[in-house]
Amino acid sequence: MVLIAPPSQRDGQRIRKPADVAQQALLHHQTVPDAWERWCDRHRVNTANTALGPQFDQYQTQIRAVSVGMGLGLVPECLVQQELARGEVVTPLPGRGVELESGYCLCYPSAHAAMPALLAFKGWLLGESGTQATR
Secondary structure, X not given: OEEEEOOOOXXXXXXXXXXXXXHOOEOEEOOOOOHHHHHHHHOOOOOOOOOOOOEEOOHHHXXXXXXXXXOEEEEOHHHOHHHHXXXXXXXXXXXXXXXXXXXXXXXXXXXXXXXXXXXXXXXHHHHHHOOOOOO
């Protein structure tokens, strides 16, 4: 997860160090409700507002909210590459992200576990992610 901010901060509230995050509105994604708490712990930022702020159920909506100045976001870096390249959002603290121990699951009925199409998709997906199946 990478910290993203609007390209220009209002009122001169630029993010220059991790502690500056404590003074900003924090935007949340519903699937990772503790992302800001983990980010703050990782970067030794003391803030009571890690649970406060708007919540989004789509990363693209959260990225757009950051781009228009609603606050800061923590998003998977792979999902914000285009917006970063276009300058719609910035990473004010490069290298100051956080890795979360969460992910996605491929679920399917056990009766379909041997389907060639499913096996091909599962093999491709695991190859692309660089991970191994746990079950």
